[in-house]
Amino acid sequence: MINKIAPSIAHALQGLTNDQTLLIGGFGTAGIPDELIDGLIAVVQERQVQGLTVVNNNAGNGEAGLAALLKTGCVRKVICSFPRQADSYVFDGLYRSGKVELELVPQGNLAERIRAAGAGIGAFFTPTGFGTELAKHSDGSPKETREINGRMYVLEHPIHADIALIKAERGDRWGNLTYRKAARNFGPVMATAAKCTIASVHEVVELGSLDPESIVTPGIFVSHVVQVPRVATQGGGFKKEA
């Protein structure tokens, strides 16, 4: 019998090792897998994991969640679109002191690079970022460009990951998932791009009770489902964004 319902977050994170790449879902207050991040921090501290690359839209707020993960010192590199926020001081400090490397990626290119990884695409040409500072590699050399039908494009590569942590709403033991409102954001795309995808859900339901027409992430993309208590998502921490 297939049973992807994990007894604990630590159990689901058994495969975590040094230097892995982790996709972490969420945008603003919506879809951040807070409980999974807390569980990750506990495992990182217990096993003294180092050298992680974290992919998220942002780079943490305040002291909790992703910021707390950064604070442990286990993250070597952040790949994101919007690191600078009113309260992103943990990232700011680590970045300015050279302890964390930043790869800044336009949000749509970020989503598409993750999608490409999940879809088995080798690389793709995108118009986004052409002619800008972000059409350069970290060493300053230009990324490959090409004119296609009169328009200019930049070659971008997929972002493959070892582990994805995403937040869903409901799941079953085959790993089929549904989401809630705009908390869906990066979840379905990230689920496809990691060797091991761990989804938190607020409800575990019987196999067959999710409407097959409404399942957003088919279980083939999901390794572990962890049930977490429902907590109302809260505001705050995002009010002064540029």
Add this chain to the structure above:
Amino acid sequence: MAYTRKTKDQMAARVAQDIPEGAYVNLGIGMPTQVANHLPQGLEVILHSENGILGMGPAPVAGQEDYDLINAGKQPVTLMPGGVFFHHADSFSMMRGGHLDICVLGAFQVSEQGDLANWHTGEPGAIPAVGGAMDLAIGAKQTWVMMDLLTKQGASKVVRACSYPVTGLACVKRIYTDLATLEVTPQGLRLIDAVDGLSRDELAQLVGLPIHG
């Protein structure tokens, strides 16, 4: 001659006036968000939010906020009947794929060729952040900019070439400002309208570039 600058509300109303029924529109963070307040009641315009919403409605009444239902500026919003949710790759496909009709963005500078600078001041030591700005700039069928024409120091933000790092090249179609509305054409800037009392010649002097009628 004396003239009066448009208020932010008047600028938002001016932009709203040009949005046709049935348009799929993304309103950027900041000033462009206010355009929604000026769309006539009953006009069906479908608002897109790049975090994964089509058919976005206004802010909820106090106490009804749902922080799983937020806009790209991370403020709580509502969903109109017929509204839908989707993931990020689909959301940005709607832009990049040319499905979105209009995108309204703020800007630091726009060049006379329509180059846009709105993501980074390029100051040394500043941590850059881009979000969806570059995707939006080149994604919509039409990108409109909404900004004050002049900086606080009186320099034109419509320029021959952007001095700030660019967000996208030759992507801006119209520039809505507190003094005039301009169209970016292959022949250069064209005046659509200006505030009362401001002539095309005076405007061209303020901007320092030729402006066609």
